[in-house]
Amino acid sequence: SQKIEQNSEALNIQEGKTATLTCNYTNYSPAYLQWYRQDPGRGPVFLLLIRENEKEKRKERLKVTFDTTLKQSLFHITASQPADSATYLCALGGNAGNMLTFGGGTRLMVKP
Amino acid sequence: EAGVVQSPRYKIIEKKQPVAFWCNPISGHNTLYWYLQNLGQGPELLIRYENEEAVDDSQLPKDRFSAERLKGVDSTLKIQPAELGDSAVYLCASSETGRNTIYFGEGSWLTVV
Numbered sequence: 001s002q003k004i005e006q007n008s009e010a011l012n013i014q015e016g017k018t019a020t021l022t023c024n025y026t027n028y029s030p031a032y033l034q035w036y037r038q039d040p041g042r043g044p045v046f047l048l049l050i051r052e053n054e055k056e057k058r059k060e061r062l063k064v065t066f067d068t069t070l071k072q073s074l075f076h077i078t079a080s081q082p083a084d085s086a087t088y089l090c091a092l093g094g095n096a097g098n099m100l101t102f103g104g105g106t107r108l109m110v111k112p
Numbered sequence: 113e114a115g116v117v118q119s120p121r122y123k124i125i126e127k128k129q130p131v132a133f134w135c136n137p138i139s140g141h142n143t144l145y146w147y148l149q150n151l152g153q154g155p156e157l158l159i160r161y162e163n164e165e166a167v168d169d170s171q172l173p174k175d176r177f178s179a180e181r182l183k184g185v186d187s188t189l190k191i192q193p194a195e196l197g198d199s200a201v202y203l204c205a206s207s208e209t210g211r212n213t214i215y216f217g218e219g220s221w222l223t224v225v
Contacts, residue, residue, distance in 0.1 A: 043203055043216030089154050102154030
């Protein structure tokens with residue numbers, strides 16, 4: 001069965017450092033992968049989308065890589081700030097409509 | 113532009129009682145989704161609409177859950193009767209047809225006691 005794995009343990013880093021979150025998947029051939037941010041008590045907010053034929057995507061302090069051979073995506077936040085503290089969800093999408101399957105999310109805590 | 117609007121934000125009911133959640137998607141978004149999110153987990157799709165047609169409801173527990181999207185705009189998700197295990201956040205989302213980015217509402221938090 002399809003499986004998306006994100007580290008369920010919280011990631012704690014110091015302000016100014018680079019945060020790296022991992023999303024691994026099995027039994028899936030996604031056409032694209034997305035990352036969302038979710039704050040406590042709020043709905044997920046879209047951050048970035050990367051397609052299967054793209055290796056890397058950047059947006060301001062965010063960078064996403066997508067390795068379809070390793071079946072893995074890495075999500076980086078450079079120069080992290082306490083305001084970046086949130087849960088980050090990866091989601092895989094196929095070609096059949098807007099079908100997104102979400103991972104369980106990783107909580108990021110950036111300490112001042 | 114207004115985002116996806118959901119109500120109520122919070123609801124506490126006793127088991128076996130009915131409950132309904134309402135969603136107003138972003139204007140012009142023909143695709144509407146209902147997701148279920150349990151604590152500490154990612155959202156799971158319950159049902160997806162293209163206009164007023166339910167195109168994917170395979171994960172909707174049809175014995176107690178029902179949904180409708182009259183006139184292809186607002187949608188309602190109903191649970192009857194509610195069980196203790198239904199306590200979760202019910203997220204509504206919408207997107208433009210054919211676009212990959214979906215926009216979520218703030219969710220409706222359900223507690224069944």
